[in-house]
Amino acid sequence: MSRLILLNKPFGVLSQFTGGKDGERDTLAHLVDVPGVYAAGRLDKDSEGLLLLTDDGRLQSRIAEPRYKMPKTYLAQVEGMADDEAIDRLRRGVELKDGKTAPAKVEAIEPPALWDRDPPVRFRKSVPDCWISLTITEGRNRQVRRMTAAVGLPTLRLVRWQVGDWTLEGIGSGETHEVQI
Structure with a gap:
C-alpha cells in the first residue's frame, strides 16, 4: 500500500x-x-x-x-490592489521570459485565516496589499511569483493551499x- x-x-x-x-x-x-x-x-x-x-x-x-496538469491552488498576498485588468490578464495567461503561461483560474479573495509566518511579511503603510487565489496546471520555476510580478503585483507571501483534491x-x-x- x-x-x-x-x-x-x-x-x-x-x-x-x-x-x-x-x-x-x-x-x-x-x-x-x-x-x-x-x-x-x-x-x-x-x-x-x-x-x-x-x-x-x-x-x-x-x-x-x-504533462498530467494536476491543478495547484495558491493563496498569494500581493503588493498593490488586484484590479479587474490584472486578474483578467492572469486568467488569459501572461508572457514570461520562458513563454506564455496557460490560463489560470484567478479571483480576488478576503485575507485568509492563516498561521503567522516567521518572519512576518513586511508591512508598508503607504503601499496597499491584497490577496488572490490562483489555480494553475503548469509547474514552472517560481511561476506564480513571476506571473503576479508580470501584471504589476509582486508577491509578498505565497501559500500553496491545494494540489488536486x-x-x-x-x-x-x-x-x-x-x-x-
Whole structure:
C-alpha cells in the first residue's frame, strides 16, 4: 500500500531531506520522520503550504509531472490592489521570459485565516496589499511569483493551499497528515 503524507511546509524550509545550510533545521528532515518518502513536486524555500510526500513513484510522477496538469491552488498576498485588468490578464495567461503561461483560474479573495509566518511579511503603510487565489496546471520555476510580478503585483507571501483534491484544511504549519490512497 502506498503512503501519502500531506505536509504544511513552513517558510524557510527546503523541499528536500538533505543538503541544507543549517543542517537538518532548514530541510524536511526535522519535520518528517518517515523513511522512504519523497516530495512530489517542490515549493521554494520562501513559499509555504501543501507539499505532498509519497513512497509511490507513479503517484509522485502523476502529482509532479506537468504533462498530467494536476491543478495547484495558491493563496498569494500581493503588493498593490488586484484590479479587474490584472486578474483578467492572469486568467488569459501572461508572457514570461520562458513563454506564455496557460490560463489560470484567478479571483480576488478576503485575507485568509492563516498561521503567522516567521518572519512576518513586511508591512508598508503607504503601499496597499491584497490577496488572490490562483489555480494553475503548469509547474514552472517560481511561476506564480513571476506571473503576479508580470501584471504589476509582486508577491509578498505565497501559500500553496491545494494540489488536486488534497488541501491544507486543518493542517498547521510544520504539521503532517497521512491519507489513505
